[in-house]
Amino acid sequence: MCPQPIIQFRRVSKVYHKGGADIHPLDEITLTIQEGDFVALMGPSGSGKTTLLNLLGGLDTPTSGEVIVCGQDLAALSSHERARWRCDHVAYVFQAYNLLPVLTAYQNVELPLTLMPLSRRQRREHALKALEIVGLADRVHHRPDELSGGQEQRVAIARALASDPDLLLADEPTGDLDAHSAQEIMSLLIALNRDYRKTIILVTHDPKVAHAAHRELHLEKGVLSRDVDVKNQRM
Amino acid sequence: MRLLLLNLLRKPLRTLLTVFGVGVALFLFCFLEIVLAAFNAGVDMSDASRLVVQHKESIIFELPMAYRSLIEQTEGVAGVTTASWFGGLSQEPLANGEKREEFFAQFATDIERYLALYPEIEVPADQLRDLLSDQMGCLLGGKIAERLNKKVGDRLVLRSTIWTQKNSSTIWEFNVRALYTTGSPTFDETMMLIHEKRFDEARQFGRGSVGLYILSIADPERSAEISAAIDARFANSPYETRTMTEKAFNLQFVGMIGNFQFLLRSIGSAVVLTMLLVSANTMMMSARERTREMGILKAIGFTDGHVFLLLIGEALAISLLGALAGVGLAWLLANALHYNPKPDFFPIFYLPGRSMLAAVGLAALTGLLSGVVPATAGMRLSATEALRSV
Known part of the structure; x- marks a missing residue:
């Protein structure tokens, strides 16, 4: 369990230097997210969605401001410490699935567990359980190239689930999928949030996908332009 | 570890070809080491407690037999024997009536004294007794006996390229009375020892002389002092001497082949460098x-x-698999199957343990060096940049 709120952004800015010019993908963002929330992060391309997600997962550090996730100021950690922290608290689901092609579904799901102090038997239990949750118990020995896009994404979600993270970061998880598979993945994410109380931050362009979340955050040119409580609107 | 192994199998043909490349390079390296070891075998078998006395001008000049007792009287000398190069070729009759001639080393010596100086040589007691009681007898190394297909009791005919008998014949006959073995891989097992007494009495010329003296000393640290004393004793005589350690004596022969060793080492270095480049290229391609x-x-x-360990581990694994193949094959050929392409030229042909270690060390170094660039790049790579790459 993480201390509440699970995410705090305090005047977070990110500046890149590219081709002699400064690019500001995020500018003075301040926001708070509670544990168990399901937040959709929306905005046009280049609005800073992925940068925000990378800061949340400790893959990147802010140029200024504080990113506090699970009570930890990520900027205060070294690259090594952030990797260890990520392993314990965060899991990613990418648009392109990002499974390792040489590993089977089971081995992909087990991979982050090898970084944890678990026995082989415990790793096996966790991995199989995660695959069962995503409905792929019968595909454990298949390699990614033997699975459909929707199945690959489900394996990616199982990999994210296996280590029981506090925070699930999904970057356009339905972007490469057909409508049917996209619906399946969204149902799965909703179930994970509802049944397993996983905090989910979902980046998407698709308003229909975003509508599954409790809250929508809209970014434009690196600035938080709208914060919509979808859950209460629905009510 | 599993990810490392699976990554190696990701492109099996490429991995196989790289391992093969490293393996071939290390096999060649080992083969060159075998040849170098063969050249240096005499040096390696040298003992610090043995000195050799030869004619001051050249080894081809003889020394008087009378020197033996004078050398023995020198303070610090524990034992003395002689050795005269016989220069014979074996005469094996072929089916077509011709003879197959095979070259190997033969020395006329006082066998009993010789064996006392060389405890490395092991002769069965009963065979030794027969050998010492038969002046026509000879002692053969186990390997040359096998090559000539001779056993105890057989006759061995040699044609000397130097010595004629009193009847003007260059053909000498011997009885194989004993076979020797040694516990050391660097000791020559292709030698033949014959009785000096019979040799001296039967030869047409050069009687009363020997090729060189071999002596043992009680204290190896006094070798320079004892050598100087012996040479001083015969200074200004018609047969001046040059005394040196057995190692220095054997190094003379290695020196005769000039820069050949340098040439071999240069080839070995070029091979290793090529191996490094091939391996580095593959590792960088694989990492990219x-x-x-x-x-x-x-x-x-x-x-x-x-990430660093994963990439460096893959490079190391490829290099070490190559080492296993290359060094293993060289070991199998030279040490297990006793393959020798030129047994008359290389009496000792084996892959020394230190060379195997050097080859494995080289492989490990190659793996580390070829892996360090992609591994460092992988380590420094930003996760966000990497995830953006296609």
Whole structure:
């Protein structure tokens, strides 16, 4: 369990230097997210969605401001410490699935567990359980190239689930999928949030996908332009 | 570890070809080491407690037999024997009536004294007794006996390229009375020892002389002093001497082949450098192809150190697999199957343990060097950049 709120952004800015010019993908963002929330992060391309997600997962550090996730100021950690922290608290689901092609579904799901102090038997239990949750118990020995896009994404979600993270970061998880598979993945994410109380931050362009979340955050040119409580609107 | 192994199998043909390349290079390296070891075998078998006395001008000049007792009287000398090069070729009759001539080393010596100086030589007691009681007898190394297909009791005919008998014949006959073995891989097992007494009495010229003296000394640290004393004793005589350690004596022969060793070492170095470049190229190509995967690993919690170890481990694994193949094949050929392409030229042909270690060390070094660039790049790679790559 993480201390509440699970995410705090305090005047977070990110500046890149590219081709002699400064690019500001995020500018003075301040926001708070509670544990168990399901937040959709929306905005046009280049609005800073992925940068925000990378800061949340400790893959990147802010140029200024504080990113506090699970009570930890990520900027205060070294690259090594952030990797260890990520392993314990965060899991990613990418648009392109990002499974390792040489590993089977089971081995992909087990991979982050090898970084944890678990026995082989415990790793096996966790991995199989995660695959069962995503409905792929019968595909454990298949390699990614033997699975459909929707199945690959489900394996990616199982990999994210296996280590029981506090925070699930999904970057356009339905972007490469057909409508049917996209619906399946969204149902799965909703179930994970509802049944397993996983905090989910979902980046998407698709308003229909975003509508599954409790809250929508809209970014434009690196600035938080709208914060919509979808859950209460629905009510 | 599993990921490392699976990555190696990702492109099996490429991995196989790289391992093969490293293996061939290390096999060649080992083969050159075998040849160098063969050249240096005499040096390696040298003992610090043995000195050799030869004619001051050249080894081809003889020394008087009378020197033996004078050398024995020198303070610090524990034992003395002689050795005269016989220069014979074996005469094996062929089916077509011609003879097959085979070259190997033969020395006329006082066999009993010789064996006392060389405890490395092991002769069965009963065979030794027969050998010492038969002046026509000879002692053969186990390997040359096998090559000539001779056993105890057989006759061995040699044609000397130097010595004629009193009847003007260059054909000498001997009885194989004993076979010797040694416990050391660097000791020559292709020698033949014959009785000096019979040799001296039967030869047409050169009687009363010997090729060189071999002596043992009680204290190896006094070798320079004892050598100087012996040479001083015969200074200004018609047969001045040059005394040196057995190692220095044997190094003279190695020196005769000039810069051949340097040439071999240069080839070996070029081979290793090529191997390094091939391996480095493969590792960099392999790492570049997996930039995105490194990003994935980092995103799911693998540290920069994990990525570094994974890539360096793959490079090491490829190099060490190559070492296993190359060194293993060289060991199998030379040490297990006793393959020798030129047994008359290389009496000792084996892959020394230190060379195997050197080859494995080289492989490890190659793996580390070829892996360090992609591994460092992988370690420094930002996860966000890596995940953006296609």
